[in-house]
Amino acid sequence: MAAARDEPFDSIAKTLELVGDRWTMLIVRDVFRGLRRFEELRGDLGIARPVLSDRLGKLVDRGILAKARYQEHPPRYEYRLTEMGLELSPALVALMRWGDRWLADAAPGVVLYHRACGTELEQGFWCPKCATTFGPRAIKSRARPNGQPRRAAR
Secondary structure, three states: OOOOOOOOOOHHHHHHHHHOOHHHHHHHHHHHOOOOEHHHHHHHHOOOHHHHHHHHHHHHHOOOEEEEEEEOOOOEEEEEEOHHHHOOHHHHHHHHHHHHHHOOOOOOOOOOEOOOOOOEOOOOEEEOOOOEEEOHHHOOOOOOOOOOOOOOOO
């Protein structure tokens, strides 16, 4: 995908500012996997408490996670993905697939499947006009004409 260097809004750069460090993406991955409490996340990741606390605070402040109290005394919280956080799923899957292909020494340790039917998932691009799937070599980019609205948020 080609993009102009002086593009006024670079979505990739802005996204990486939000979630681009290692710990942030691993926290999001773990919350997708069902780990929601501070100690569960700390134990799974082996992350220092201050680093985890900082990253969780940023993820909540940025709207990727929501903090929900699950115990009153002492107050304890769990972290849940917001709609914004849920939409990071394709990015995580793409990183996982890429790592499985180019970095893994053995067969992938995780298989993603459709919950309803059990079929292993594939990831790809879909054109709603042509009703076809395609690979990255078929993608081009162009600047959006001024005044043209962006696609509506889901």
